[in-house]
Amino acid sequence: MTTPHRPRNPRGHGKRLRTEILTAATELLDTGGDERTVTLRAVACRVGIAPPSIYPHFLDQSAIMLAVVRQSFAELTHRLRAAAAAVVDPRQRLHALCRAYLEYAQKYPQRYRVMFGDLWHPVVDGGVTPDEVTTMGAEAMRLLVDSLAACVASGHSASRDPAVDAIALWLGLHGLAHQRAVASWYPWPADIAQRVAIPLARLVNAR
Template sequence: MKNIQPAESAAPGPTRRRNRRGEGVKLRDEIIAAAVELLDEEGDERAITLRSVARRIGIAAPSIYPHFPDQPAIMLAVVRQEFDRLAAALRAAAAGGDQDPRQRLLAACRAYLDLAQTHPERYRTMFGGLWMPNLSDGSVTEDDMTGLGTEALQVIIDALDDCVTAGKATSTDLFSDAVALWLGLHGLAHQRAVMRAFPWPEDIAERVIGALAHLKDT
C-alpha cells in the first residue's frame, strides 16, 4: 500500500548526531518515541508522517526507511508498544498480593480504564486508528495483527480464573467471559471519552465489571 504524505513545511529540526555502528536499534526507538509524542500533542495520527518524525529527531526522512518502510509501519510499532504498556499495567494491577482475587480483577479493570483516560489519543489509535500496514509484502502478517492485545487479555483471563477458583465468580467459560469483559471495558472507555458531560453513575465501572465477570455479590 502506497503511503501518501501530506505537504509539510520544510522547517529544519534539531541537528542529530549520526548513530555509531550498532546504534540502529536506538534510532528505531527514537522514531517510535517521536511518533508517540506527535500523537499525544496533535491528537491525530495523520500528523505523524515520515517528515514530521524525522524533523522531530533531527534526521533526514530517508534515514527512516531502513527501520520503517512507511507511516503505517511506524504506527504499527506504536500500537504494539502501547499494547505492551497496557498488558504491563494490567499485570501490575492484578499482582496485588495482599488483595483477594476479586479486588485484583477490579484493580486490573480500573487500570485499563485509567490508561484509556490518561492517553486517549494512543488508546483511540490502538483500537480505531486509520493506519493499516501492508500485508502483501510479508513484513506484517495477519498473525501480527490478530495477536495485538493477547497478553492483556490473558491477564484478564488469569484474574477471572483466580476469582472462580476462590469462589468469587461463577464463570464457566473463562475465555468468552474475559472477552465480554474486555468489550465492556472498551465500550465504557469509549463512551466516557465521547460523552464527557453525561452523568455517569459513580459505580458504573464496578457494575459493568461485576455483571460481565459474573462476580458474586460477596
Template sequence: MSGAAGQRAGNRRGRGDLLRGEILAAATALLDSRGDPRAVTLRAVARGAGIAASSIYPHFPDQSSIVLAVVRQAFAELSDRLRSAADEAGDDPRRRLHALCLAYLDFASTHPERYRTMFGRPRPPAADGRPSPDDPADLGAGTIRLVVDGLTACVAAGCCTSDDPAADAVALWVGLHGLAHQRTVATAFPWPADITRRVAVPLSHLV
C-alpha cells in the same frame, strides 16, 4: 554540529536500537498531540527526533510500519500496566480483577488518541484470506489473557460463577472498551463513581 541545523549527530555504531526508540518516541508524541495516525509522517517524525528523514528507513520502511510499531508498543505498555495494577492489589482475586479493570480504563483516559489508534481499522487480510497478525484482536491477545487469568483465579477462589472464563473475559473487555469510549466522547456526563464496578461485576459473574 554537522548536517542541517536542528539535526543531532548520528548514533555511534551499535546504537541503532537507541535511534529506533527515539523515532518511536517522536511518532508517539505526534500521535498523542495530533490525534490522527495520518499526522505521523516520515518528515514529521524525523523533525521530532531531530534526524534526517533518510535515517528512518533502516528502521522503518514506511509510515504505516511506524504507526504499527507505536501500536505494538502501546499494547505492551497496556499489558504491563494491567499486570502491575493486579500485583499491587495483593492476593485477593476480586481486588486484583477490579484493579485490572481500573488500570485499563485509566490507560484509555490517559492516552485517548493512542487508545483509539490501537483499536482502529484492522489491517487487510493476507492473500490466503487469513486475518492479518497485526489486527487489534491479535495484538491485544496479551491483554485478554490477563483478563482470562483474572477471571480464572476468581473461579478458583469461589467468588465467580463463570463456566467459560475465556468467553466472559471477552464480554468484560467489550464492556470496558465501550465504557472507555463513552467516557472519551461524553466527558460532561455525570458518570456514577462506581461505574467500573457496575460494569465489571455482572460481566465477570462475580458473587
C-alpha cells in the same frame, strides 16, 4: 523548514535512532489529535534528522504506526500485570485489572484508539493479519481470563466459562473506554467501572 541538526549516532547505535523515531511518533500521536499528524516529515523534524534517515528503520508511515501499536499493547499489558500482582484477593484483583485498563485508555486516548483501529487500522493499513493483531493483545486477555477464573475458584464469580465471560467483560470495558473518550463531558458515575464489571464477570459474594 530546516531540519534541526542531530549528532550522528556512533557506529552500532542504530537501535537508539529507531527508539527515538518511535518515541517521536508516539508523542506526535499523543499531542496531535490523531494519526494523521504522524507523518515522516513531522517525525524526522521532531527527532532532528532528515526524512530519508527513517527508511533504514521504518519503510513508511504505516510501519511506524504499527510499531506504535505494538508498543502500546506491550505498555497496556505491563500495567495490567502490575495491577494484578499488587492485589491478593481475587475479586479485588479483577477490579484492579479493570481500573488499570480504563486508566490506560483515559490517559492515552489517542494510542488506545489507534490500537483498535480508527483512521489507521493495523490490518488494513499495517499489512498484518487479524491473528497477529489478536496476538498483540493475547497476554492482556489472558490476565483477564486468569483473574476471572480465580474468582470462580474462590466463589466470587458464578461464571461457567471464564474465557467467554472475560471477552464479554473486555467488550464492556472497551465500550466504556470509548464512550468516556467521546463524551468526556458526561457525568459518569464514580462506580461505573464496577457496574460494568460485576454483571459481565458474574461476580457474587464469596461463599
